[in-house]
Amino acid sequence: MELKSTSLDGCFEVKLRSFEDHRGSLTKVFHQPTFADLNLPLSFPEEYFSISQKGVVRGLHFQVPPSSHAKSVTCISGSIFDVAVDLRKNSPTFGKHYTTVIDSRQPKLLFIPEGFAHGFMALEDHTIFLNRSTSVYDPECDAGIKWDSCGIIWPDIPPIVSEKDQNMPLLSMFNSPF
Numbered sequence: 001m002e003l004k005s006t007s008l009d010g011c012f013e014v015k016l017r018s019f020e021d022h023r024g025s026l027t028k029v030f031h032q033p034t035f036a037d038l039n040l041p042l043s044f045p046e047e048y049f050s051i052s053q054k055g056v057v058r059g060l061h062f063q064v065p066p067s068s069h070a071k072s073v074t075c076i077s078g079s080i081f082d083v084a085v086d087l088r089k090n091s092p093t094f095g096k097h098y099t100t101v102i103d104s105r106q107p108k109l110l111f112i113p114e115g116f117a118h119g120f121m122a123l124e125d126h127t128i129f130l131n132r133s134t135s136v137y138d139p140e141c142d143a144g145i146k147w148d149s150c151g152i153i154w155p156d157i158p159p160i161v162s163e164k165d166q167n168m169p170l171l172s173m174f175n176s177p178f
């Protein structure tokens with residue numbers, strides 16, 4: 001695993017190691033000693049995957065205090081256009097975003113610290129997104145900002161968005177608790 005900085009302080013890409021042979025491949029998404037060496041969190045009490053068809057947009061999500069958390073996200077089938085938005089009021093990059101394509105065929109993680117919103121668009125049918133969070137899901141603290149309110153240039157694919165996400169507040173109207 002190899003850490004790469006992004007334009008947002010504290011948000012990292014982590015290149016994953018794959019072992020390939022005639023059967024296929026094996027890729028590690030978590031290795032505790034390596035995460036410790038890279039100064040990344042070691043405890044991820046909730047982990048899940050979602051399956052999306054091409055064009056599905058999920059986000060931009062986060063949990064507010066006292067249940068805010070960091071995330072380690074990746075794509076294990078298909079590919080995603082992944083986005084992190086800095087919501088830390090005192091950050092020089094407040095309101096700015098980082099985007100990257102995560103392709104399951106060239107696997108990498110995006111590590112998103114507390115104080116960020118996260119979202120993605122699935123670029124292929126049957127895309128599988130894998131998320132690990134440093135605290136469990138807390139519906140009381142589950143929050144978001146509208147996916148198209150942050151100046152992100154999304155891929156030119158008709159977006160499929162849930163009603164919940166379509167009704168999220170605009171970034172400009174959002175009073176960040178971070």
Ligand SMILES: Cc1cn([C@H]2C[C@H](O)[C@@H](COP(=O)(O)OP(=O)(O)O[C@H]3O[C@@H](C)C(=O)[C@@H](O)[C@H]3O)O2)c(=O)[nH]c1=O
Pocket residue numbers: 046048050058059060061062071118119120131136137162
């Ligand atoms: C996010 C989440 C949802 N759920 C439940 C609540 C709900 O009934 C159902 C679907 O939830 P959502 O519509 O919020 O799922 P989804 O839109 O896929 O939410 C995810 O979006 C991406 C962008 C992220 O960054 C993730 O952290 C997460 O917020 O799953 C959990 O039990 N645990 C969780 O961690």
